[in-house]
Amino acid sequence: MLQIDLWKRIVIVLTCLAGLWLALPNAFYTPVEQHNDAVAAIEVQGSTPELEAQRALWPEWMPSGLVNLGLDLRGGAHLLAEVQLADVYESRMEAQWPEVRDALRSLTPVRREEAPAGELRVRLNDPDKMAEALQITRDLARPVTTVTGAGGSDIDVSGANGVISITLSDAEKQATDERTMQQSLEIVRRRIDEVGTREPTIQRQGADRILIQVPGIGSAAELKAIIGTTAQLTFNPVVNRGSDENANPGIGNAILPSADEQGVFYTIETAPVVTGEQLVDAQPSFDQNGAPAVSFRFDTNGARKFGDYTAENIGAPFAIVLDDEVISAPTIQSHIPGGSGIITGRFSVEESTNLAVLLRAGALPAGLSFVEERTIGPELGQDSIDAGKIATMVAFVAVLFFMWASYGLFGFFANIALIINVGLIFGLLSLIGATLTLPGIAGIVLTVGMAVDANVLIFERIREEQRNAKGAARAISLGYERALSAILDANITTFIVAVILFTLGSGPVRGFAVTLGLGIMTSVFTAFFVTRLLVVIWFERRRPKTIEV
Template sequence: MLQISLWKRLLIALTCAVGLWLALPNAFYGPVEQHNDAAAAIEKSGATPELETQLALWPEWMPSGLVNLGLDLRGGAHLLAEVNVADVYASRMEATWPEVRDALRSLTPVRRQESPAGELRVRLNDPTKMAEAMETVRGLARQVTTLSGAGSNDIVVSGDDGLITITLSDAEMQATDERTMQQSLEIIRRRIDEVGTREPTIQRQGTDRILIQVPGIGSATELKAIIGTTAQLTFNPVVSRGSNGNDNPGIGNLLLPSTDESGVFYTLEAAPVVTGEELVDAQPSFDQNGRPAVSFRFDTTGARKFGNYTAENIGSPFAIVLDNEVISAPTIQSHIPGGSGIITGNFSVEESTNLAVLLRAGALPAGLTFVEERTIGPELGQDSIDAGKIATTVAFAAVLLFMFASYGLFGFFANIALIINVGLIFGLLSLIGATLTLPGIAGIVLTVGMAVDANVLIFERIREELKTAKGPARAISLGYEKALSAILDANITTFIIAVILFMLGSGPVRGFAVTLGLGIVTSVFTAYFVTRLMVVFWFERRRPKQLTV
């Protein structure tokens, strides 16, 4: 019969109240957004009178979670970047050369030979040691640590006539590609988070591409400046210094230009002593002359390498290389323990700050090639918002009028539940910090239709039960009970589709799937429980002898 226990009534009412309470900040989007930005700025760098004023725009005791606006609503930058994974193979071979040289040193002197990128060729002075040398090099191999490459070694060693050739195995190349993509995704995300952008979309597309969408940023060029630099920092021994950029540096060496001295080129050992991967911190600072600089600190391993090298090479120059340019080449004056130091150069304050951000976030393992870039202006975003508002308002108003015209008082109850439904959707979106896009708005509009569909099933079922001459209370109770299976069938299948779209889709498709999935949950709740509770309240007070739906 039409009886709902007190605890169920309280639970339904409390759920609606909490959902609407969480959705409330979205009705005051501008002030709440300024409040949130001010709170984040105060936490990061301390309070100022201006920030305190912005913080006071919204009460601290009120919820402040907002539905983040996507790229198509707020405007921003869109980039599609291709990761040059082949660069990592070449870097790996460069790092392998000192290890191979040291391992073979006790057998016979060796010379590195010219070789294609991603391959290491070593010539033995004594070809009679070939078999023993190949066995020694094979002993340097490590097991591939992925499931697909289980049981495989990371390098393949071949040789003939005193020449040993080392390449990465297929299993290691596949594992390297996967690591490179994961590292690139994580580092791009860190760099964008460092500059405080809101709700970026950073996800992998295909085997070697990354989609980057950042709402609210000025332009694609600005976004490229943040993430486009690999920021590969290395500390290399200096072989010589000159002014000819066409000199042959020799095998195993690099010829790099200086950014600090115009027309100067340094010949460096290609194998670095320490790399930026061993940095644990980098902060903008000033040198002893008051010029902008970047202070850095290594981890334990990097500090030991750095300290040992400086102790053994006092009086020798030491190049600090950033993205294949020598930004500084100081002479080692004394042993530098502790693993900390300072990078000087012709920096502005902004450049030193950006460099510190890049180094702190980590170096990209490979270069990026931007194959697609777009800047979406805020005017276009506002047009999208206005179009979405009009579509939603028209759909919502038409549904409300239809329900009231078709079902009278019961349609009025359904309309109230429908308004609560939309509020609950925004409350859930705010709670999980979801991003709303134009397809997401389409998902909300579709949800409105599905919520009405559930109410139509219930009310039509009540009409059928009333025709069998049952009393109003029994007809209402049977109407809700017998319509439940049809409501669940329709919504569960749609929910499964939403889950599949979320798992397999990307970008706007995911935005649509999120709002659709949440909307299905709230639609079933409001259509079956909220409208039923309102009908029960009305019936308990009116006790009608006859019922017309």
């Protein structure tokens, strides 16, 4: 006999109502979106009449989760950036030089020689002490901190004819590449999050590339302005100040232009005293003359180094260098023990705010070169939404008509379940905060087509049981029971494919996999539980002797 316990009926009905309740905000997308933006803005900057009016567009007691629209639907910017990993090797060797120089100084005087990027060459004044110098230099090596490089050291040291050559080991390069990519991903994400954009896609592609897609942003140029600046801040000793850009700076030094003074160049030591990596905070502020500036604060280690240097070099200038430009070169007037200071320059308020954001988010460990960039206009996204709506409605209406024409009243029950199915998909997408892309719409359209498969299997099984002279109740009961295995087999294999697509795919492929996977789960639920509940309720009321499927 057809029987469904009361508690099961309540669970089925509540599940359907909860899904439709969560999906409801998507039917009023624009006012709900304005409400959500106003709530977020009020938390940051406080209440204003305009924000309160926007917040009132949607009741607070109703759900406000929305299906986020992807880049191809909302419009926005797409960038494919390549991380210049070789820059990190060069920076590591620059930082290694003071340590090597200080370690060898007690043995013999040394001087640095020209070397290819990523290599450090040191000449000994006394070549006879090469063996001792090599040992001292090798003692500076540190173990590689990865599983694959366990047991290895971070530098390779060799020497001949009084010259010691130092490079990063292969194991350390591999570990450095991995750290650099992870750090670059995190910093790009933090910089974009600071701007408050919605649902950006930031993921690694290949060995040295990062895919960046930000919906709702004006152009690729605007996105590049946010993330394209390396924002590498260093504090370097100044050797001299001049106007000759082509002068020989000497080994271990560099000539950098002044950001404020045209035609002025500073010769600085390339080994920094402290770097922006030791910053813990940076905020826009104003100097004593009321001009825009940026206040900063170092961590404990950076504060100690900064304090020691200023104490030992009172009266000497030092350069504040940002991305290979000297933005300020003040003279040290006194010991600065607190580890905090202010960066002044010819900033506008917007420039000081952006610089503070970049410094606070952190310095990119290496430069980025953009190998691909696209701007997708919102009108193209709207066209995609309209085309997706038309495709979905056509598929939806065609399936509804087919089910009604083929199975009559039972097809009508399947149509009700199909409508609930689509609502449940949008409810789940809103609940998990998924991003809907154009391939995601294709996944929903495919789900609409596939959703009736389970019902077709059930209804055909009921027909078969009727032909075997089973009673109406028995035929319906056996139809659902014996079709279950086929339904599960078909949908589990498709769900496994969706999981594989989500795991191995990226961007649009994952969007398709999400809607397909969720659609499979809701389809099985509505086909086996919702339609069965509708059939049982109808059967209990009518008690027909025969049924027509």
